[in-house]
Amino acid sequence: MTIVFYVASAVAIVSTALMVTRLHAVHALLYLIVSLLAISVVFYTLGAPFIAALEVIIYAGAIMVLFVFVVMLLNLGEQAARAERALLKPSMWTGPLILAGVLMAELVYLLAAGSGGSSRGAMIGPRGVGASLFGPYLIGVELASMLLLGGLVGAYHLGWRKAPKPEVR
Amino acid sequence: MLELLWLVPGIPFAGALVLAVLGARMSHKSVTTVGVGSVAASAIISILIAAAFLSAPPAGSTYTQTLWTWIDVGSFRPQIAFYLDALSLVMMLVVTFVSFLIHLYSAEFMRTDEGYSRFFAYMNLFVACMVTLLLADNLLLLYLGWEGVGLCSYLLIGFWYQDPVNGLAGRKAFIVTRVGDTAMAIGLFVLFHSLGTLRIQGLLHAAQVQWSTGSAYAIAAAALLLGGAVGKSAQLPLQTWLPDAMAGPTPTSALIHAATMVTAGVYLIARTHVLFELAPPVQFAVAAIGAATLLMAGFSALTQNDIKRVLAYSTISQIGYMFLALGVGAWGAAIFHFMTHAFFKALLFLAAGIIIEALHHEHNIFRMGGLRNELPVAFWTFLIAGCSLAGLPLITAGYYSKDLILWSAGSSAAGSTGLWAAGIAGVVLTSLYTFRLIFLVFFGPVRTSVTRRPGLAMTIPVCVLALLSIVGGFDKAPFARFIATALPTLPEAVGGITETLSSIFAALAFLCGLLGAWFVYQRNPSLATAMVENPAGRLLHRFWFSDWGMDWLYDRLFVRPVVWIARVNKADVVDSIYVGLANLATFCYRVLSFTETGKLRWYAAWIAGGAVAFVAVVMFL
């Protein structure tokens, strides 16, 4: 099982790195989906099958599909890819790389110092998660639903095109 | 009758208010009625009060009328109260009567001026403030009147304000007297602090009880009051404003700068004589200042060519005589000289006004001449006044008063032969410049022709004053007896000069001056020009013409440094602190506004950077 974890981690990291550097939006999206699938495998090795399934269904299956739809709608084309190449000059990378590198170093330092531990190895399935959700975390569920309602209303309002008004004399 | 005392300053004050508020809308005739009438009423009431006072003197020969409490703070309760005794009665009489004559005169003199009602408003206000000053029961009310007359003096000197020279003269007068006023205010603080009251009689009594002769408090208070008196009375070293004050109309010069306001310093010293008696060094300083000023001003008067400036220096010189009398302890003599001086000096100015108007505003005496036959009224009155000023023996008032001063200076305990000799030299100078003036203006060929003869309103006052200049001195003995009820008399002569000897010398000095003037200006006019052409003569002439260089000195000492400081501080050091703060805030704003680029990635980068820094802080601290 441990080997699966490490392989999946490697895939996730590589595909995320590739995603960041692509020029075509669709290519990047596909790499992102691969990354998400790899993360799902990682979840399974950690003993969270329910979440692994949800990652695939919702994250990769709904959110990423939404991204794909929007990119297709925009219909960017080849000329957008050329524009992206012009924008991605090597000099652009130095600042962010330094910043992220410092952050990474800090986090590594913190993690190396800690004692850590290991996962318990037990599988906590949907039953356990459900009991927790509708027990102690009930209010979180309600809040999440309100958040989703807000997102729904917002997206609807933003997407609504106004019909051109007839001229009023 | 004595209860009407408050009307004496009250009526002119009301007149001034009416003229100030309604003057522009009143007719010429009603302005004249209000302006002259208010002072006439004041004079009539003063005469009635004097008659009542003399016929039935109240207890202790003093009368106090309290109107209301002015300020009421803890133990400080000055009141609006008037105090009438021989000293204030005499001065009130002289001031109101001479003011009435001058107001009558100016009804004709200023008749064509467009600021006619404004002039009378200022003059009425002046009379009100001057009488308040004289009648004040406490030093705070006296200071109110003091400041009031200073204000009216400023307003009237700069009366023709369209010419900036007049405004400058008014400012100079105000600022120089302000120096003296500040000293006086500090003196009031010292007096209140140590004696606890400003009521004059109470204060003098407490000073006698608490302070020994020569104590530091007495010297300080007396010296500060002397500072105020020196400023208002134009004595050394604050005399530079009076010659320039001649920029005002001639009636103003007659009233304020000859007869009344400039004698306020004399009144102050006479009123607070106890303080000066308690401080012998200061009293000696009074005499010394008087002697020095009378000589200095006499020399300066010899060289002037503006008729009013000669009279201004003459005023400075005569007030020097009054200070001399005060300094040797001859209080009554000083007041007597004040009275006669008011008569003949006001007359001199009014007659000069007749001449100036007749010659269409010509002031230069070297352009006048031969007016003896053209303006007989002016000639005879001017001659009488000039003889009184110089001290023509026996028939003029000035002779008696000046004689008394000279004898007191020579024979009293505080006097000395030196002071007496200075006085005699002053008589020579006075006679010299007076007759120089008379010979140049009234004798010789006519250089400017007469365009206008004076009317009745101008002739009557000068004739009345001429009469007073002659007979005013005959009441010397009754006057001395009367004034002794308010002021201490001089102890009997301890030796030195006898009265007769002093009189003879004074008469000789008068003759010297007369003959000298006649010789130089009438007989050999070329001698005068020759004296000035001579290099030494020219230097002296310029030196004395510019008032012994005092204007130049003050300009270098005080005016230039202050103007330099003002110019250097044009950027205003104090202000730059506040402006600097504002500039700092603006600078910070400009620096911070660089962070608002509007670029999304820039903001994201800063957020990330902040998070990284935060983690680092948590890690290492």
Added chain:
Amino acid sequence: MDLIPMRDGFMLAAALFALGLIGVLVRRNVIFILMSIEVMLNAAGLAFVVAGARWGQPDGQVVFLFILAMAAAEVSVGLALVLELYHQCKSLDTDAISRMKG
């Protein structure tokens, strides 16, 4: 079930987070920025799940669920805004929409 050390799980989360951060800072196309943000969110959720697995409790998974719900809502609104942006400015360059500067 084999035991997986926490440290490695967290390292993975940190690495993904850093990569997502690089993506946000470097790319100017707003779609790429949104994608990188999704990566960062995912990394944070991974950290929660790892922690939950450590203690053998479902709490980590519950939190990941909430993060998922929030990411969904955010993406829907965000993409609607992207479409609106494209309509207004005819470009997806974030540097071009910098009119609100000081």
